[in-house]
Amino acid sequence: MATSKLHVAMFPWFAFGHLIPYLHLSNKLAERGIKVSYLLPKGASLKLQQLNHHSELIHFLTLAVPHVDGLPPGAETDSDVTFSLHDLLVSAMDKTRDQVETILSNLKPDIVFFDFARWIPAITRQLGTKSIHFSAVNACAYAFFMVPARRISVETTLEEQIQPPPGYPSATVIIKPNEAPHIAPLNDAPARASLYERLTDSLKESDAIAMRTCREIEGPYCDYLAQQYSKPVLLTGPVLSETPAAQLEEKWDKWLNKFEPGSVVYCAFGSQMRLQKEQFQEMILGFELSGFPFLVALTPPHGCSTIEEALPEGFKERIADRGWVDGGWVPQTLILKHASIGCFVSHCGFGSMWESLVSDCRIVLIPYLPAQAMAAKLMVEELKVAVEVERRVDGMIGKEGLSKAIKSVMDNETELGKSLKNNHFKWKIIFSGKNWQDEMIDIFVRDLQFILESGK
Template identity: 80%
Template sequence: MATSKLHVAMYPWFAFGHFIPFLHLSNKLAQRGLKVSYLLPKGALPKLQQLNHHPHLVQFFPLVIPHVDGLPPGAETASDVPFPLHDLLISAMDKTKDQVETILGNLKPDIVFFDFGRWIPSLTRRLGSMSIYYSVVNACSMAFSMVPAKGLTLETTLDEQIQPPPGYPSTTVIIKRDEAPHIVLVNDPPRAASFCLRLTAILKESDAIALRTCNEIEGPFCDYIAQQYSKPVLLTGPVLPETSATQLEEKWDKWLNKFEAGSVAYCAFGSQITLQKEQFQEIILGFELSGSPFLVALTPPHGYSTIEEALPEGFKERVGDRGWVHGGWVPQTLILEHPSVGCFVSHCGFGSMWESLVSDCQIVLIPFLPDQVMGARLMVQELKVAIEVERGVDWIIGKESLSKSINLVMDKESELGNSVRNNHVKFKSIFSSKDWQDEKIGTFVQDLQFILESGK
């Protein structure tokens, strides 16, 4: 494997959904001989050290996160604060500028990968380094939300609202731009506009853009982003971590082994999604109604400290050992690899999207956030490897809808189920190939060297 002498730094947004993809990329680059300096909040370090597979090349530089009025004491990451306070966490991130400047000034890396640090491009120019915006969300979301042609402004969001289409919540904001509407699924339109404006400005200032995707599934979107920003767009591929040699913990393995191959439906929505009790219970009842054995890993709904106290009345007695609802972390990759698991009900977060594509499971999607909605459209309408659960009034997922979707893809006689299964097999054969993934990273490193030498 060809090696490189490049030295790069990583400065991701203070959320584990960003820390981990940045660290996966760091490991892949270290495999190619690159030296990586990774800047992150001090409190996040213990949870990430075990994921550093090349400690001789990937070095962590912990940051002390300044306090911002309104944040809980000691808050350092998005996991420490509710979503409405993320703006304050961005302010705390901005206050690390002096620390970051001191560290980067001493290290003098060739390239700094970043996403939310809006002052990074001006800092790297002073230091003689290159700044590359690294996106951990799908390219289609960026193409629809964060390009200059969309003309997104605070005034646009407030003044040009129209009625949302059927099935979308009343808080949906639709902004007519070009030929296609721009859809933002949020409760606070001004906040969404401000967020998109910040990222669009950052993208304009960066020297290049790196996307965690590939031409095979998002080529047209990547080309559109490159055209909009008139700068290099480099593709890393999925940057999937190496298959862990760790065995599935006995409690999971023993329970899953009770069921036939491909019969268990597994569900997880990531750490950012916390449901209201009504929606939580409808989803749990949907799994019960499906008749399949199931493992559901969700955070307790709003207002509850444990999963058990939020379960529907009589649920445990009716389901018995056929279902397991878990309120903590689960080893998702190992669970998806278990022979008994045949269906993955996912929120279509970008990491989960890739994990579903390289699994053998049928894929059922329930997106919540804007990038997840776009990812679901990609999986369902473009790749045709999944189905999306139909929503009812107020965007609620009903138990009947969820049960119907699970049974549809699990039924071996279902025409739609077989169609998405066959399409999934074709893509999995490409994406799960180690040679293919290595080739993507190798090309990415070559592209990095080229843009550095060309001075772009």
């Protein structure tokens, strides 16, 4: 089947950490002539339009998200609600089923990509089309948490859940008992049981699984998933967006140009991560203590409407022009490419993980969610390209620990600093090559065609 005749639909979970990777994959498929129908909430479509690089082939089909009691009026995506309300947002997504079924019945795409909507395979079977569970999360986390060998229920204790499932292919990429209490939302038994059931149902019922990864770093985890679910696991590669053609805005460029190449520490945790004020202040003091110039892009912490009111007393006066703390959106891809940036302090969200790997920056990790914790272990224990900040006994990131981690990766004279730099360079050469990424997508498309033509 010629790729120009292929028509796929995308229906990701209503979170920008899922919506954006699905759109990046859509762009890669559209580059090869594949038509994409992308189903998403209306508000999200407005925010993502600028990332649609092939509007002649990628068509946004907007959904009216029904209201669910307990959600703020008009809530459509994870950016509209706190983390504690995500279960209600999932219920709202489920209530779009009739709309989605009508759209898919009219379109009759060859393949539907989905993740949280476990009812998609039932629809595609009726239509005689294929469904593929596409994960925006790293394979090592899926293989650890979301496999039949684990069998999570509301009775499963936290200690039981953090034990690797039988046959898990790594003894190092695991969550340790002393880390688990600080990795939300593992402590919420109903939430983790519900998520486990939803995702394992989706994986069981789909015709194939697709992972946003590559064999070079997650091959054993992909093989384990294929074995657990007895179905093909297709790999897309990192599916990174093209570097924007736009230049870095003058305010950022002018400020960063004041500093020596490779000297500035950049920190960002994504727009959805909101810290407690005490933790926010402790981290800000850690950047000050490191002695390096720094650019920190964090959402204002809980209880604060602006970054300014959250800053520690006397901080601005002490720092002067050496540091910049911003509470708004920053162009991360362009920031990371600036010559002055030498270190990236990240929450290890999967998109940020890939962006750090193809950058020239030293990498410091502070994970908060289970998938982030697993990705951090992969980066630290197996790829050996980063350090994770040690938490205090109370689970907080202390200023001393953060400063120590930054200094350790920025020091070119120590064995650790040299080793991290050399390992990172080796992986960057592999992952940043356009031919490598293009070949990954080409193989992925051939795998899709094989599934369609073979009926498997």
